Amino acid sequence: MQEIDFTNLGLPKGTKIAIIGGHGGIGAAMTTRAREAGADVIAFDTPTAISERGEIPGVLNLEIDVLYETSVSDAAKAVHKQWGEVDAVVYVSGIGDADTPTLDYSVERWDKVQAVNLRGAFLATQSFAPLLNRGTGTLTFIGSTVAIQPPPGLGAYSASKAGVVAFAKSVAKELAPDIRVNVVSPGITETAFLAGGSGQGLGGQPISGESWFGDEAYQKRLAMILQGRLANPDDIVAPTLFLMGAGARYITGQTIHVNGGLYLP
Known part of the structure; x- marks a missing residue:
């Protein structure tokens, strides 16, 4: 059993982490913060996402396309070659879409959302889980509040994230x-995810709530959040990194909701 260091409940130094989707809004923040905390990180993402964000200093930046089984398995082989075993794997990769009624949604768009968000999580698990340290290894998926509180117009995305849970x-x-x-x-x-995700020609830049939703819709959304603001990437990164440490040694099979009080289970 891991010993808990109550003077440092954060990420243990020297943790080896593979982040799939490590150049998106949340993923890049996770890659950077983990590195700052003393972790060794391999950040995987599509060539477009890496190009838009740029290579993140101090980590190994490698390409992956979660749509293809061989690309995912090759990524896992690269981790094995670099480290042998890995302490933590995080599946961040995901794409969204503009609100679209289900009856107007194309089969092609539906299939791609499911392929990246859910099928990619499956492929990553098959290839990366065998590399995780037995006894201390962690596998974490980035989900979404809409998996359990789906709004109109986000049927494909909500279904994919419910599947991840x-x-x-x-x-x-x-x-x-x-x-x-x-x-x-x-x-x-x-993050740029509000407009569909990183690698979508957005230069990897954050998208403000006002610019994406419009001022009136943005204010309505803020009124639903107890904290009175949207999340920033660090809000999501901190609990994700905590789950990798001994302080979370008795947490498994859970969904940790980080939404500022937007959803109260």
């Missing part, structure tokens, strides 16, 4: 007690 619970049971598996579920976060 169910998938994580199943995997947590399969890999217990050696590996802990959890979901961190953000509320609305000010």
